[in-house]
Amino acid sequence: MKFSIPDFFRQFFKGIDAVHRNNAAALTIFEVEELENIFALLLLGSFVGFPSPPTFLAVELLPFMEKELRILNQRAKDSSDMFAEMCGTIGID
């Protein structure tokens, strides 16, 4: 592709715009992921000893829970370093 100055600036500002939009939504994204994690935990909590709803409810919803299950897994992996996770969320480097 040929290098063009207007294109370069377009991409540059698009990048800056994306960063700002991402930053604005970052906390809400974190919050949603937490909620999805809780949702999955509530449904499938019997695996870790939480009181759980009737098993069939989990079975009924399992087919649509791929994303929530991924987050649940990720959270379990990250749980050893929650401090780093929080720092990342608040934006402390």
Place this chain on the structure above:
Amino acid sequence: MKILFFTGKGGVGKSTMAASTAWQLSQKKRVLIVSLDPAHNLGDIFGVTIKDEKTPFTEGLSLKEVDLRKLSKEYLKREINVLTDTYRYLQTLNLDNYFSVLKYSPGIEEYALLTSIEKTIREENDFDFILFDTPPTGLTLRFLALPSITITWIDRLIQIRRTILEKRHTIHRLRGPLDDKETILDYKEEDDDVLKRLQRLNDNYQSLNAVLQGENSSVILVYNPDILSLRESGRLIEGLHDLNLPLRLLINNKVTQENEGMSNYVDQRMGQMARGIAIKRVSLSKVLLDGKENKLYDVEEDVASVFL
């Protein structure tokens, strides 16, 4: 269509009373009797072999025994099909094996039972009466409680799901997809499969609960004139009250001349625990005691007129 549930402690004669009521009702109405007890003896009482499908006994009376194990299997099979449809890339794995453990998990059997009741009520519209002979107290209370418990859970889950979708919507407005390749998560209520399914389940259970607690459904409590039976019946009455289920008849079964004193005492206590509910007494059949041939479903006392 009226729905009758026969409950009580194990061995008090639930099946016999259910069979007798069905027999008496069937003289005037069209009746289906369904046994939900895993230890079926409906066939023994009527002296016929009953398959899983409903078997006509007389013109007005049909019999059915529900195979719980088969039901749980079918239910899980349906779910596994949905799973494999959703996660096509997992089809290389042997999901059947993986999910076969689920049939041992608590709750599946009660759920299968409840599904079978719901299905019977929905499909068998040709009958005036459907009688359910239930398993002993513990299991019966658990599955009758299932719709209410489930509705509570579903309500909570719907709330959380709605919050998730609201937040996703906020994110979508703030940030939008950064490039074309990014997958957009569902943020509208009508697009979200999880919420849709939760709402469908909620509707199902609300309507089932309405049927169970409604005017046309009745719970009949069978007991014997002894202390053990009295205690357990007390618990059952409390349980039914908590679940808002309509107890409409008490049957004191196996009354003899010898236990008349005890019968009076038990009836009096039952009357205190369940105020305003009719009590019927059914005596222990002399012909049965003598070991002579008898139709087990044909008791002398009238147990059906209350429901006509």
